[in-house]
Amino acid sequence: MTGAAVQISHLSKRYSDFVAVDDVSLDVAPGEFVTLLGLSGSGKTTTLMAVAGFVELDAGRIAIDGRDIANLPPEKRDLGVVFQNYALFPHLNVFENVAFPLRMRKWARPAIAKAIGRVLEIVSLGHLATRRIAELSGGQQQRVALARALVFEPPVLLMDEPLGALDRSLRDQLQTEIKRIQRDLGVTVLYVTHDQEEALALSDRIAVMAEGKICQLATPDEIYENPASAFVAGFVGESNFIDVTMQGQNGPLATVAPAGIPGALFTATPSPAAQPAQAQAVMAIRPEALRLAALQDTPPCNAIPGRVALREFMGATVRLTIDTELGPMIVRDGRVSEAARFKAGDTVRLSWNERDALLFPPR
Ligand SMILES: Nc1ncnc2c1ncn2[C@@H]1O[C@H](COP(=O)(O)OP(=O)(O)OP(=O)(O)O)[C@@H](O)[C@H]1O
Ligand SMILES: [Mg+2]
Incomplete structure (x- = not known):
């Protein structure tokens, strides 16, 4: 698997007369980890969901490796997506949850078994393949969601507050794991959080968002040491x-x-x-x-x-x-x-x- 480039150009989205995303442009390099960081309501989820195809654009262009995807439905975009609430099937077991995107893509049974065996090892869940979701801890459910997003080897992974429901020590542990998996697989990650420590720890670059706009885009060190405004100086650290x-x-x-x-x-x-x-x-x-x-x-x-x-x-x-x-x-x-x-x-x-x-x- 290799990561793809994500290009967001002049993206805007309004809800009636309210501008949720205001002329956002962002280039993510192949294999890069970029985080959208901002207060509640700053337009992070709307931006991510526009890339995923769940939000229709009012203006702008989104391209993956140079190919415009604006007119493709979500399932044709081939992006791995992890939502905050995981959206797993509680009555199915781990294997069946992770198999879902592969069955949608009509993969053959032996290929499904092989891909799931591999991805469950990556997220350290190999021993729980037959366990039902309802019988897993929060951290284990989060890993299932990650496995399901990664199993078809997407070139881009979109994650919206994937650790939001977990306690601090589990968050720290899974942060390290997400970073390791991203490096090992070379997948491009566009990540959303309002937790600045998480953004600083995980990201190659951070896009600080406020009121639908990106107010600074830079490496974590640069944002911390040379914030572009008093707002960023107070919000990051x-x-x-x-x-x-x-x-x-x-x-x-x-x-x-x-x-x-x-x-x-x-x-x-x-x-x-x-x-x-x-x-x-x-x-x-x-x-x-x-x-x-x-x-x-x-x-x-x-x-x-x-x-x-x-x-x-x-x-x-x-x-x-x-x-x-x-x-x-x-x-x-x-x-x-x-x-x-x-x-x-x-x-x-x-x-x-x-x-x-x-x-x-x-x-
Ligand atoms: N379907 C919708 N209809 C109307 N307004 C919406 C809709 N979805 C989002 N908004 C508004 O757009 C703004 C941006 O929302 P968005 O979900 O992108 O914020 P966010 O940065 O992800 O915030 P949070 O950290 O709380 O998840 C908010 O003010 C929100 O109320
Ligand atoms: Mg959100």
Whole structure:
């Protein structure tokens, strides 16, 4: 099996006067794993279902390996599809569920047995072929749905929140498995989730969606380190936001005045949507980019005093909420870091590097 290229160009879909998908274009390379990530209602499912053939387009073109599929019914598109609710036949056993797409395609009985034997090994269900769906755990049912989508060796796999119904540890385990299967088989995956950790862990590239549009398309690292807007900085990972006024720009850095502290100035890094002087902007800093020290240390620039309001132990990391003149700020650091030693009530100094303070147009 080899993956196919998926080309979505200028896709739009309205429901009466509501625009659910607004001029979305997305090229997925053969064998690539691309995730649509966005809030509820942002148009992820509508986009995926348009590719699958369950939603009719108002405008745009969808092509698989260069071939326009807009006029083909779903079953002729040859795409593997995994829905959130799995849509399995509960009264049939695992073998019969996985056999369904092959019988639809009129495969011969020996070929069906061989393909199912192989795919059940891939999803680690070989020992449960004769078990009824109703007698399987949620994670096992999810694997059956995956096996059924993969069994006819489709060049493209579409998955809509396939792990949504599962608990965290099972999700983590199946995420690793989905990634391994995708790599081993070379299948192209278009994946939908509203879980940003899942998107970061699985994807070669992420398309962040809001209000029917793609607002950033990039690798997980790029999206996390260089978000295109304040919205993306807040939606993918956590960010502290500070309202500022631009004062001036000096090479790659800008001087800004925070709204909350009269007379104070910080330096920060403007995003490509650079702001003119005197414009309002928002400064975003990741919780792990903030450093904590005892208040009496010599203050560097880009620092403010604060008091620890809350200390939450998260396991590998510690998350502290610091009350400051700029409002509450979140700090995250390792369990054995200097920051982790502070307790609720301690007075502290918060500081950051200008390269970690990104400036965006206001939200
Ligand atoms: N059949 C329909 N009729 C009318 N409006 C619809 C229909 N299907 C979807 N919508 C609307 O289109 C918008 C996008 O829906 P879509 O299902 O694509 O969102 P989503 O990003 O998948 O959200 P979620 O994360 O909640 O699944 C929503 O506002 C939804 O209410
Ligand atoms: Mg959806």
